[in-house]
Amino acid sequence: MINVTQTFLPPQSEYNNLVKRAWDSLWLTNRGQLTLELENKLKEKLNIDSILITNNGTVPLQIALKLLGKGGEIITTPFSYVATTSAIVWEHCEPVFVDIHPEYLTIDETKIEAAITPKTTAILATHVFGNPCHVEAIEAIAKKHNLKVIYDAAHSFGVEYKNQSLFNFGDVSTCSFHATKLFHTGEGGALFCKDKDLFHKLYYSHNFGHNGPLDFHGLGINAKISELQSAMGLAVLPYIDTILAERKKVVDFYNDNLNSSKLQTLNIREHTKWNYSYYPIILDSEETLLKVQKALNEKQIFPRRYFYPSLNTVNFIKNTEMPISESISKRVMCLPLYVGLKTEDLETITSIINQNI
Ligand SMILES: *Cc1c(COP(=O)(O)O)cnc(C)c1O
Secondary structure, eight states, X not given: OEESOOOXXXXXXXXXXXXXXXXXHTOOSSSOHHHHHHHHHHHHHXXXXXXXXXXXXXXXXXXXXXXXXXXXXXXXXXXSOHHHHHHXXXXXXXXXXXXXXXXXXXXXXXXXXXXXXXXXXXXXXXXXXXXXXXXXXXXXXXXXXXXEEEEEOTTOTTOEETTXXXXXXXXXXXXXXXXXXXXXXXXXXXXXXXXXXXXXXXXXXXXXXXXXXXXXXXXXXXXXXXXXXXXXXXXXXXXXXXXXXXXXXXXXXXXXXXXXXXXXXXXXXXXXXOOOOOOEEEOSOHHHHHHHHHHHHHTTEEOBOTTOSOGGGSTTSOOOOOHHHHHHHHHEEEOOOOTTOOHHHHHHHHHHHHHHO
């Protein structure tokens, strides 16, 4: 069976050696040595100044929204994983959708200003499939209207935009280290924030608000990662360059072998060093998509309809029409992409697709 992704697992002995350190220190969570070491190694690898590793990629979104969204309207994208929207609703803010760019698939920055009202407090946009939003335009709009910017950078591990980590953009940026993501800790995530005061608030918010054992800075929740998960991150990290290089080979194969005159692929924004995180194809109709999906499924190949449905249509929010996102959501799916995908399987996948479009 070939799934859309397969978790990268390091040699088990390397994981065991790291986990032994947790055993030896009798310390399994609360920012132990493995978590601190992983944060330092990630800072070095990504060339960033601030990182806080968390228990997943959703709670840091909620913490950022709690601190910056303040129960107001949040301008957001309808084309993302459901966590982007549900975090907004969960924090008692109101999502206000702005349609996406038809080729970059990120929020259409030219439509943001028209959606701003006196209740707007923040913009929460996704660098979808690791493709950067138009960060300069969004920053300019936020400055002009005194709004905060949060980026859901769950797909953006290793992406560089204009020679720096994409995590450096926005007031807060978050990542997911879920097992299906490019770099993972099983479950896990991180938040990034360059402003020291805000970082401090985010930091104590992720640990129940604690200021020492008996005192509290303020309200908080538990978003801490365990040492067992950080051990997985430390075991995976040495392989990250191999992971990126192997994924690039798969992407190159798809680029060279799919009939590009009959389908649309992701247009990566200029000045981007991409991370080969997903390979979405957009077909001419949902009918074609279903036909291709069925043909692949018959050979035990399972692409995923990322992202469907368009989030403005989910049942827990008021629907507004987002024609581009709705149209693309019905026609897009992500092809299998992971380390170890065999050339013969890639040949099968591309030939089935080319025969059915
Ligand atoms: C995976 C993902 C999340 C959630 O991350 P978890 O670590 O699973 O909580 C949020 N947003 C996007 C866009 C994602 O793909």
